[in-house]
Amino acid sequence: MIVILKPTAPKEEIKSIVGELKEFGMDVQVNEGVECTVLGVLGNTYEVDSDSITLHPCVDRVMRVSEPFKKANRKFHPDNTVIDVCGSKIGGENLAVIAGPCSVESEEQIIKIAKDVKASGATFLRGGAFKPRTSPYSFQGMEFAGLELLKEAKAETGLPIVTEIMSPKHVERFNEDVDVIQVGARNMQNFDLLKELGHTKKTILLKRGLSSTIEEWLMSAEYIMAGGNENVVLCERGIRTFETYTRNTLDISAIPAIKRLSHLPIVVDPSHATGMNWMVAPLAVAAVAAGADGIMMEVHNDPKNAKCDGAQSITPAEFDGIMKQLKCATQIAGRTL
Numbered sequence: 001m002i003v004i005l006k007p008t009a010p011k012e013e014i015k016s017i018v019g020e021l022k023e024f025g026m027d028v029q030v031n032e033g034v035e036c037t038v039l040g041v042l043g044n045t046y047e048v049d050s051d052s053i054t055l056h057p058c059v060d061r062v063m064r065v066s067e068p069f070k071k072a073n074r075k076f077h078p079d080n081t082v083i084d085v086c087g088s089k090i091g092g093e094n095l096a097v098i099a100g101p102c103s104v105e106s107e108e109q110i111i112k113i114a115k116d117v118k119a120s121g122a123t124f125l126r127g128g129a130f131k132p133r134t135s136p137y138s139f140q141g142m143e144f145a146g147l148e149l150l151k152e153a154k155a156e157t158g159l160p161i162v163t164e165i166m167s168p169k170h171v172e173r174f175n176e177d178v179d180v181i182q183v184g185a186r187n188m189q190n191f192d193l194l195k196e197l198g199h200t201k202k203t204i205l206l207k208r209g210l211s212s213t214i215e216e217w218l219m220s221a222e223y224i225m226a227g228g229n230e231n232v233v234l235c236e237r238g239i240r241t242f243e244t245y246t247r248n249t250l251d252i253s254a255i256p257a258i259k260r261l262s263h264l265p266i267v268v269d270p271s272h273a274t275g276m277n278w279m280v281a282p283l284a285v286a287a288v289a290a291g292a293d294g295i296m297m298e299v300h301n302d303p304k305n306a307k308c309d310g311a312q313s314i315t316p317a318e319f320d321g322i323m324k325q326l327k328c329a330t331q332i333a334g335r336t337l
């Protein structure tokens with residue numbers, strides 16, 4: 001952290017700030033320049049509230065020079081993280097493909113979709129059992145009955161299951177029954193939930209919050225990792241912008257940004273990013289070309305009658321076509337599918 005003092009800063013006040021910083025256990029280097037004095041502050045500077053330092057009348061501004069995330073930071077972990085979930089890898093050379101309906105609706109529905117997406121090459125099955133709906137009057141999911149059906153679909157196909165958790169109370173049950181626990185966009189900053197998940201060793205798919213910056217998203221990953229669980233996969237699912245044509249705006253630039261800042265794998269969800277089934281294919285291809293480690297797509301056998309997110313759901317036949325396009329895209333990105 002760097003503290004830049006005003007040119008008029010009296011020596012007494014400089015001494016007093018240096019003393020305060022040292023009380024926090026910081027090492028302080030005082031650099032007296034021609035125009036002003038600059039303090040170089042070394043140590044765990046997150047112990048210091050940089051905003052309150054600016055309250056000293058002689059302080060011009062305070063700048064942090066390192067990112068606040070440590071365990072998620074590529075600087076401290078140069079190699080890409082590769083996570084193995086029941087033999088299916090996320091973050092390695094192979095593209096991970098997570099496919100399935102928005103919500104589990106019935107045994108027949110989830111088993112049929114699971115078999116279809118598996119036949120086309122999906123590597124994970126998704127399906128919501130607990131649904132975070134904007135309206136309390138909308139379908140809330142089949143809850144634990146849905147979880148049981150997902151397990152049945154896994155037994156039929158061998159596909160590891162990805163499903164969303166909403167409450168810290170469910171961590172124990174999800175830890176037993178689920179292969180990848182999804183934290184949805186609305187819960188990205190549910191810190192109690194993140195802390196609980198940090199005490200497991202389960203792979204966590206952490207979706208980017210609706211209006212979250214990349215740094216806030218990585219800080220949420222840090223919450224999970226700080227608890228001891230380093231199996232975190234990030235998922236870009238679109239953010240809110242002024243554009244209303246699409247449900248959200250897919251931030252493709254988040255892919256290279258995350259790759260530069262972090263070693264964690266990143267998956268892209270073009271279904272929730274756009275809300276339109278016909279945009280899934282081009283954006284999935286773009287995400288793979290830009291370096292995504294995986295794609296998550298909503299697939300429904302009867303989108304018109306889906307209980308949730310039908311408009312953005314592709315059919316199993318369309319999914320099959322997209323998988324062929326993704327095969328070509330993986331060649332650009334130096335991956336395999």
Ligand code: PEP
Nearest residue numbers: 128184185186207237272
């Ligand atoms: C979902 O994956 O079904 C979902 C609700 O996603 P998000 O949290 O990105 O809206």
Ligand code: MN
Nearest residue numbers: 102298308309
């Ligand atoms: Mn959905």
